[in-house]
Amino acid sequence: MPSNDEFDRDTDYIATRITADGRDGFPVEPGRYRLVVARACPWANRAIIVRRLLGLEDVLSIGFCGPTHDERSWTFDLDPGGVDPVLKIPRLQDAYFRRDPHYPKGITVPAIVDETTGAVVTNDFAPMTLDLSTEWTAYHREGAPDLYPEALRDEIDEVAERIYTDVNNAVYQCGFAGSQASYEAAYDKLFAALDWLSDRLIDRRYLVGDAITEADVRLFTTLVRFDxxxxxxxxxxxxxxxxxxxxxxxxxDLFQTPGFGDTIDFEQIKQHYYLVHTGINPTQLVPKGPELVNWQMPHGREALGGEPFGKGTPPGPVREGERVL
Structure with missing residues (x-):
């Protein structure tokens, strides 16, 4: 059990699933649901990437919250009048309260909202992207990659689990540690995992198999925020x-792959962390650096073989209204 000074992420999410057979009461249906995200959030960034790679733009609409939020909720301050143009709400919490007027937990992104009722269906980010890959297949674009191939699922799950515990979540355990001991334990865990990942990737282009999978998506969103x-x-x-x-x-390599770097807004990322986390950064100063032009430098990893989309093709240009400004 974690001690009181360790960061313990609340993972009790709304576990409803949107599936092809609708077994939870929410069948996959084009035009019915809206994916609400914030570019700043690494968990939401996963869903942005997967939706784009699979070509679900025409069947699953997307709403972008601003990079900061108050104690109550993420807000739609990027939209005219500060109101989501589809859901007609200023705060994401409004959609949570339509699901449960007494919803007691944090208002998190990503969240998928039923446009017909305005209520959140799920905010369970881990299965959310897996469902986009496996339950929404009837609406994938032609040439969409298989991000969760059945033959590799056990290995993807194993790698992704360590990425979550020792990388995705470990950076937060470092940042929000309440004691030197808990910080150092998280720090050691994080860098042991990064060393393990470096060893794994030294002679293979992708984490599992010869193409991008869910595991790569999950690692990328932490790496791109690291510096x-x-x-x-x-x-x-x-x-x-x-x-x-x-x-x-x-x-x-991933950043330069369509569907990855074109979802990243470094300014929003920095604004979120440095402005919202006042317990860590009470002055709310946002650093100018680092210089990020080097993300476009040649990486040379083509020599390791593999194709980013396997037998598929890259996604097309970013849709109007969804481009990083």
């Missing part, structure tokens, strides 16, 4: 990502 946020803000400072040659090249 702008986690290295300094969360004190994950043994190395910068740019000082870890294998992971830095791997991250650039």
């Amino acid at each position: 702008p946020v986690y290295h300094g803000h969360f004190k994950c400072n043994r190395n910068k990502l740019s000082e870890l040659p294998v992971l830095w090249a791997y991250a650039r």
